[in-house]
Amino acid sequence: MKINKLIITALTFGVFATACSEDTIDITQGDYQGGLLISGEGSGAGTGSVSHVAEDLSSGTNFIYKTVNDKELGTFLQSMAFSEENAYITVDNAHSITVVDRYTFQEIAIINTNLEHPRYMAVVDNIGYATNWGSTSDPNDDFIAVIDLITNTVTKTIPVGMGPERIIAHKNVLYISHKGAFGTNNIISVINIDNDTVTEIVVGDRPDELFFDENNILYVLSEGQTIYDADWSVTGHTTASISKINTTTQAILNTWSFAEGEHPSLLAMDGNNLFYFLGTGIFSFDKADTSLPESSTIETGYIYGMSVKNNRLFTLQSSFTALSELHAYNLNSGAETGNIKVALGASKIYFN
Amino acid sequence: MMRYIFSLLCFLADLSLYAQNDSVVNALEEVIVIADKNVQQNSTGYKVLTLSDSIISNNRTSFTSLIRFNSPIYMKENGAGGVSSASFRGTSASNTAVVWNGININSVNNGQTGFNSLTVNLIDNIAIRSGGGTIKYGSGAIGGTIHLNTTLPFGYFSKHSLQTSLGSFQTLQNRYKFANSNTRFSLNFGIAHNRSENNYKLLSTPFENVNGDYENLNTNFSFAIKTSLYSKIKFYFTNYSGERGFAGELPNPTSAKEKYQNFNNRVLSEFEFSKNTATHTIKFAYLTQEYRYFEDRDMEKYDFGNSTRRLFNYDFTYTFNNSTSIESFSEYDSNIGDSNTLQKHHRKQFSQALIYKSEIGTQILYNLKVRKDFNSDYDVPWVYAFGAEYHLSEKLKLRMNGSKNYRVPTYNDLYWPELGNVDLIPETAKQAEIAIEINNKQLQLDLSFYYIDSKNKIVWTPNGDPNRPNKWIPINISKTLNKGLELNLKYNRKHHHHYFNLNLNYAYTIATDKTKKKSLIFVPKHLTNLNLAYGYRRWNTFYQFLYNGKVFTSEDNIDILSIAAYDISNIGMEYHILKTSKQQLSAGLKINNVYNEIYEVSPRRLMPNRNFNIHINYKF
Numbered sequence A: 001m002k003i004n005k006l007i008i009t010a011l012t013f014g015v016f017a018t019a020c021s022e023d024t025i026d027i028t029q030g031d032y033q034g035g036l037l038i039s040g041e042g043s044g045a046g047t048g049s050v051s052h053v054a055e056d057l058s059s060g061t062n063f064i065y066k067t068v069n070d071k072e073l074g075t076f077l078q079s080m081a082f083s084e085e086n087a088y089i090t091v092d093n094a095h096s097i098t099v100v101d102r103y104t105f106q107e108i109a110i111i112n113t114n115l116e117h118p119r120y121m122a123v124v125d126n127i128g129y130a131t132n133w134g135s136t137s138d139p140n141d142d143f144i145a146v147i148d149l150i151t152n153t154v155t156k157t158i159p160v161g162m163g164p165e166r167i168i169a170h171k172n173v174l175y176i177s178h179k180g181a182f183g184t185n186n187i188i189s190v191i192n193i194d195n196d197t198v199t200e201i202v203v204g205d206r207p208d209e210l211f212f213d214e215n216n217i218l219y220v221l222s223e224g225q226t227i228y229d230a231d232w233s234v235t236g237h238t239t240a241s242i243s244k245i246n247t248t249t250q251a252i253l254n255t256w257s258f259a260e261g262e263h264p265s266l267l268a269m270d271g272n273n274l275f276y277f278l279g280t281g282i283f284s285f286d287k288a289d290t291s292l293p294e295s296s297t298i299e300t301g302y303i304y305g306m307s308v309k310n311n312r313l314f315t316l317q318s319s320f321t322a323l324s325e326l327h328a329y330n331l332n333s334g335a336e337t338g339n340i341k342v343a344l345g346a347s348k349i350y351f352n
Numbered sequence B: 001m002m003r004y005i006f007s008l009l010c011f012l013a014d015l016s017l018y019a020q021n022d023s024v025v026n027a028l029e030e031v032i033v034i035a036d037k038n039v040q041q042n043s044t045g046y047k048v049l050t051l052s053d054s055i056i057s058n059n060r061t062s063f064t065s066l067i068r069f070n071s072p073i074y075m076k077e078n079g080a081g082g083v084s085s086a087s088f089r090g091t092s093a094s095n096t097a098v099v100w101n102g103i104n105i106n107s108v109n110n111g112q113t114g115f116n117s118l119t120v121n122l123i124d125n126i127a128i129r130s131g132g133g134t135i136k137y138g139s140g141a142i143g144g145t146i147h148l149n150t151t152l153p154f155g156y157f158s159k160h161s162l163q164t165s166l167g168s169f170q171t172l173q174n175r176y177k178f179a180n181s182n183t184r185f186s187l188n189f190g191i192a193h194n195r196s197e198n199n200y201k202l203l204s205t206p207f208e209n210v211n212g213d214y215e216n217l218n219t220n221f222s223f224a225i226k227t228s229l230y231s232k233i234k235f236y237f238t239n240y241s242g243e244r245g246f247a248g249e250l251p252n253p254t255s256a257k258e259k260y261q262n263f264n265n266r267v268l269s270e271f272e273f274s275k276n277t278a279t280h281t282i283k284f285a286y287l288t289q290e291y292r293y294f295e296d297r298d299m300e301k302y303d304f305g306n307s308t309r310r311l312f313n314y315d316f317t318y319t320f321n322n323s324t325s326i327e328s329f330s331e332y333d334s335n336i337g338d339s340n341t342l343q344k345h346h347r348k349q350f351s352q353a354l355i356y357k358s359e360i361g362t363q364i365l366y367n368l369k370v371r372k373d374f375n376s377d378y379d380v381p382w383v384y385a386f387g388a389e390y391h392l393s394e395k396l397k398l399r400m401n402g403s404k405n406y407r408v409p410t411y412n413d414l415y416w417p418e419l420g421n422v423d424l425i426p427e428t429a430k431q432a433e434i435a436i437e438i439n440n441k442q443l444q445l446d447l448s449f450y451y452i453d454s455k456n457k458i459v460w461t462p463n464g465d466p467n468r469p470n471k472w473i474p475i476n477i478s479k480t481l482n483k484g485l486e487l488n489l490k491y492n493r494k495h496h497h498h499y500f501n502l503n504l505n506y507a508y509t510i511a512t513d514k515t516k517k518k519s520l521i522f523v524p525k526h527l528t529n530l531n532l533a534y535g536y537r538r539w540n541t542f543y544q545f546l547y548n549g550k551v552f553t554s555e556d557n558i559d560i561l562s563i564a565a566y567d568i569s570n571i572g573m574e575y576h577i578l579k580t581s582k583q584q585l586s587a588g589l590k591i592n593n594v595y596n597e598i599y600e601v602s603p604r605r606l607m608p609n610r611n612f613n614i615h616i617n618y619k620f
Helices: A002-025 A064-069 B002-014 B038-043 B055-059 B063-070 B412-417
Strands: A035-042 A048-051 A079-083 A086-091 A098-099 A109-112 A118-124 A127-132 A143-148 A153-159 A164-170 A173-178 A187-192 A197-202 A207-212 A217-222 A226-227 A236-237 A240-247 A251-257 A266-269 A273-278 A281-286 A307-308 A312-317 A323-330 A336-344 A345-352 B047-051 B074-077 B085-086 B096-100 B125-130 B142-149 B157-167 B171-181 B185-196 B215-227 B231-245 B259-275 B278-295 B303-319 B325-339 B347-360 B364-373 B383-391 B396-407 B427-439 B443-462 B470-497 B498-512 B526-536 B541-550 B566-579 B584-592 B599-600 B611-619
Touching: A035 A323, A035 A336, A035 B611, A048 A064, A048 A079, A048 A336, A064 A098, A064 A109, A079 A345, A086 A118, A098 A118, A127 A164, A164 A207, A173 A207, A187 A207, A207 A266, A217 A266, A226 B074, A266 A307, A273 A307, A307 A345, A312 A345, A323 A345, A336 A345, B047 B063, B047 B470, B055 B063, B055 B125, B063 B074, B063 B085, B063 B526, B063 B541, B074 B599, B085 B096, B347 B412
Parallel strands: A079 A118, A118 A164, B096 B142
Antiparallel strands: A035 A048, A035 A345, A079 A086, A086 A098, A098 A109, A118 A127, A127 A143, A143 A153, A164 A173, A173 A187, A187 A197, A207 A217, A217 A240, A226 A236, A240 A251, A266 A273, A273 A281, A307 A312, A312 A323, A323 A336, B047 B125, B074 B085, B125 B142, B157 B171, B157 B611, B171 B185, B185 B215, B215 B231, B231 B259, B259 B278, B278 B303, B303 B325, B325 B347, B347 B364, B364 B383, B383 B396, B396 B427, B427 B443, B443 B470, B470 B498, B498 B526, B526 B541, B541 B566, B566 B584, B584 B611
16 A cells, blocks of 8 residues: 555656646746637536637637646636636535636635636736625625635625626726526626725626627616516516626616517627527627617527627537537628537636 | 455455445346236237346345346436436336336326436335336336336234444444234335435536435335235335435536425225126326426525326226236326426326236237227227237247327426416327247347337427417327337356356347437437346356446437447445344445446436445344
């Protein structure tokens, strides 16, 4: 037994030594620099994972974290955040944020204390801010974990309203959409990171994606809620909307409201255009438009993730029982330019 | 042979920890007389595997591992002690019915039985019947049925049995059974308590199994009275209450907080009248099930589900001559279920079955069965089954069967909040099997080939209903084809004071999704288990082996999403300190996972490392 241990220790050291020496040769680059990173939530069929895909979708590698580190991330991989060098992978069920080199995917640390159902993270300098649902049995314990990204530890928490979801940082202020976890909420929390004061802006039910434009205007998609009776028959809906918010005054400048019963999702922004998914297609409109478009720009079928960059549209046709598909479209021509198999339960697209 | 035994003893003595298992090998000497009469009678042409009390006793730690080590069934388990289900011949968990003293006890909510939410310590006998055509036990069992039977024999005896065992991970089990009978009365009582921290080390990781603890208490009380020369009354009662944590999974098992409680009560009364050529049996059963699921065990808040079932059936059998009989079986089943998110639903079903049994000459036995259900929730098709046996010689028999079966959608499928689909129709399956059986005193062999063609399988599909975008909806979509072979080989040898016994199961399964042209997930192509037992005078030893082939967990069958094949071995021994006709006292040791194999049966959930269990068994 002891001899075995010695041998294993010796081997481990060997591996470490090799790994370290390789690292020093190749500090800034890695196999996964450039291209797209696709995160998949995983499911009972398998672990949450990250795929790397060339930007023209001509090639790709799945399960890159597992390949590099011989470990699984667990379920459900909710999102990723990035600093200049690192990627921060948030896994909800594992209550963890895994820190990797964003270009090599070599694991650096796993943060798994003082997190509970972490969802999304924003990075400001050397500090991470991660939204957490807390116990899903308790609507009053939701919080933002403040993480020192030098030591990779949670240094404090800031209590917020129920079900914090997306978080973005803009000029030392954090904006958090509260979709409401397993319930429903309708607020944007605004946190001044200099003094942790929290204020709230009320928007439509179930706010999710949010973006800033170059004029410091905040756009938020609220999906609206379906209302059921005790027998789970649909009795009504709350209105879905996209809100345009002046963040200096916190005044709502405009609200694009959807028709009763429509529940859009997956807001994206590219230049002056806003994009969302509804039914079986992607709709787009100029942010100067006063009304929502009547017909879709591209019919994609059901999708679970979407991103738009330089007039190119990327969509995820997700499967939770097999690999998903990433599709790319040219928005000028409307033509599909490629597709490739990516992560199980693929949900997010990032440009690396 | 003695040399091996001796070295085995030395090996055991070397271990500083004596933990262990159970009373091993009375199995060898025990003649199994009481295979469930009904199961056997209804299974002409089908394979029935019987597990006696001593086999049950050797594997008492969990129902899941009992089935896993002693049958061709594949057990899917969410880590040791977690949610567990059984799959026959590559069919799904809800295609396996668990039948308690003749009553199908699968949950109405998910159509399955959780094999770690009941115990088998008190069960006297288990019969495992492969294949569909189960007519009298409901129609849903496309894969097969597992029968849990309480025996109530008549005769003059009174027997107490006390068993206590202590194992690794603070596992403690205690059981008391009492049976008493005379020629007109038979009583069977039992109480069993199990608890474990189940905090085994997750080999190759810095963690141990967190939040996997369990505790349960089970009571059985049954009796039978011969009220007259022609009539009998039987009564069965069982109560179970259990609580367990759902262990965390890698890479961060420490965050696990879920807890599950379940409470079952089952009452069955039976009246039988048999005179000359006619037999009448009336049964009434009342069953309640309740579960509570705590997402966070530190909080008071929980989800729950309840169901109450009343079942009434009447069976009439008329025998023409010694060899031909016709049987009518009528049943009314009323099932009321609700949960914190589901309103009360009341499913009512009336069923009528006809069974004809006969012989051609003395060599061919056959039966024909039909059943029609009338269900309050949806239309159900006719089902039929036939079975036949051709006795080529005293030792050689051919058997064959064919059937059409269906499985009704569960309450979850139909009524799950936001997602249920009330337009579902039952899954249907047609199947056929042909087999050869060899039986002589020492060797028994059963080799069967089967084929199951299923359609309208219910699959929860993302965006399954275009009117409910972004939702997972169960729909009738998949078509599957399962084919394979099953082998069971038994060998018994007794020579002077030496006993030797071998029991081997092997299953080869090819289960395919016909549309996707891929293998079904969680179906191993190869599965085999072997039990060897050797006894000499007061000593008994046994060895158990299991090989479980690779299973895919994703529908596209990619290797990175699969669970590797594994093989594990357990050994055990027992010494009879007292062995008289009136008193038997024995003590034993069992070592599970002797080779300390690192393996998982479910993704990211490692199974227990080498562990020990000691037991004392006293019968008087």
